[in-house]
Amino acid sequence: MTAGAAGGTGGGPAVEQALERVAPGRYDTYETLLRALADGSVWMLLWHGEPGSPDAQYGNMELDGYGYAPCVTSAAQLAASGWNRSHEVVVGREIAAELYRERYGLWLNPHAPGGGVGVPWLDLRRVATGLDRVPAGPLRITEPAVPAPQFYGALTHHAHHTPVVRALRCAWVEPALGEPYLAVGVDLYDTGAASVEAVRAMMAQAVAAAPDGLPVATVAMADEYDPVAMWLRAHARPFFDRDAYAAPPWPAPAPGGY
Template sequence: MTFTGNPGNEVEHALRQVAPQDYEAYERLLECLARGHVWMLLWQGEPGSPDAQYGNMEVHGSRYAPAFTSEGQLHESRWDRGWEVHAVREIAATLYPDQWGLWLNPHMQGGGVGVPYLDLRRIVGGLDKLMPGPVRVGEPALDDSAFWAVLTAELGASGVVRAAHRAYVEPALGAPRIVIGTRLADNDPATVDRMKQAMARAAGMLQGIDISSVALDDPYDPVAKWMREQTRSFL
């Protein structure tokens, strides 16, 4: 892959390292993007105008907005229409709710690198808070009736959990974990905190197994989607 970007640009440096199935290199790219900026292509309209529209492309059925990683890449591509510079966190927050990803340097030999909308969501929500994909999801293999009984009792006693589903998840990076999908009485921070405290009390029984939670009705989370479709509440 030929690449002639600015050697001082950390996004471009990370982009050089990305290779198929190298999830660690891709994660480093996401970390750099979370701190960086991109040059967004405008298909029509002037920068900052109400009618300005980003470019768009489709790859394997998924939608992406093309962008460059530096002004140098912009000029190298010979793009002859308008463009805007945005912090990646800012543009990611605009794109991911409509399930648009970001495609970096589509003019590069090899076609550039795509960042799917779920990874833009991770950039916005926190790379350390949302699991890296792709993920493998299945039924929990933990045969510990005492733990499940305590967890069920704690969640029930919290008074805020209306439903609780479970899954065993193997992320692309990091240790496998048990994920509990919860539907709460409301979205008040105090309600969420009560649920997390209940889970933490039960998790004290586990040894060497991570446990985390996800909002069961999260429209973007693939684990929540799997639980909604494949499991029933154990509460």
Template sequence: MSAGAAGGNALERALREVAPERYDAYENLLRALAEGQVWMLLWHGSPGSPDAQYGNMDVAGQGYAPAATSSGQLAASGWARAHEVISGPEIAAALYRTRWGLWLDPHVPGGGVGIPWADLRRVAGGLDRLPAGPLGLSEPQVSAPQFYALLEQQAVDVRPVRALRRAWVRPALGEPYLAIGLDLYDTSPPAVEAVRALVQRALPHAPEGLAVSTVVLADDYDPVALWMRAHARPFFDREARPGPSQTSAQPGYGWPQQPWTGHPAR
């Protein structure tokens, strides 16, 4: 059996197990996609040609590109135009950036399964690195005054920080955690690492057993960042603080002082 057929069969098996509220089965489907490949239906052109265009579906106002999970399913679909075989991570990375999802085997009884773009982002970026959806998001209920106070105190001296926000995240699978949203003037790697180091230094003052993660609010594809931008008020806001830093920013410049050069995490 070829590697492609094995990947397709793994996807088909996982697809058959998916059912409402079966988040574990859905996670297995995402894992099979991350390790396998799909047969993308091309509406125009041929694989690799400049005019190649995937097929498209509209489901409840959301766009999806249809795909078959194996060569056998492609044949069963009756698709008569060209197709492209591509790895799961590759197609996930290509689709989620345009906010398109992937619909697997729409021709089978029951209509197959759609994977929204937010979950394709997890496939592309690493299933273990990003929380499993659907996510429950709310204001934190846990009391952590020392932790928040230390974050505020240190943020004053770490100039990439414009503001800090927070959210309580409840993944579909796994333990809930506190997310600290980083609203930054500069999202370069040195600046991001400097602010994450700030959070790490404050962690010993967090309540015992509390899981804490950081999210860069400039990430337009992170559902936690999008929620915090829309709903969470900053608990630290440099531009709302009295003092020289509030008035030193000049029109056309994002920095309240000279650009941040970064420093090694300690």
């Protein structure tokens, strides 16, 4: 894994304090760790090369088929780890943005008693893009059970009149922290600014028909890193599909005679 050029100046104590409180099932303390990681720094272990050099590569490790880049949380932890190759100090939010796009997580203090703590790439995506903008995992995603025929009818009607929309899917999402919500996956013909604005207008019109108190969120189906979009692509059939509506009801006859 190639190392980036991002640099940092420290910030380990907050990460270390949060790390000490992390425990199985304590999603609140894990969320605190992610916040500390976003604003703090980590000491990335270089398996090859020097900081800033074109051939610099981070170390990597694998657990249950998922890749992680190991790091430590302070100069003191670096010394305790016994790492005798190079390292670089990197801002947490910046290394998160680099790693999640390669589907690599970050493993904090693997030398520590108990083996340290791993942050999967889906959580690094949250660190990089904003913890308040993306629901806290692990997510429980299922087919919606909330009856909302008027909402789906309004959404289908407005989608027909929004030419950039190719298809719509939906799922019920229950985050580890926060309220469950109805996710509407939007598949577009193009993802330009005008198309995004058209979808915002479409959703604003349709949400008026949603049952009182039903939280609704839009998911971009083009986002290859969004776990809800991934689930929708794999498990949910569109309830609106413009291409299917445009298809002929039966195959056209083949040319020629019998």
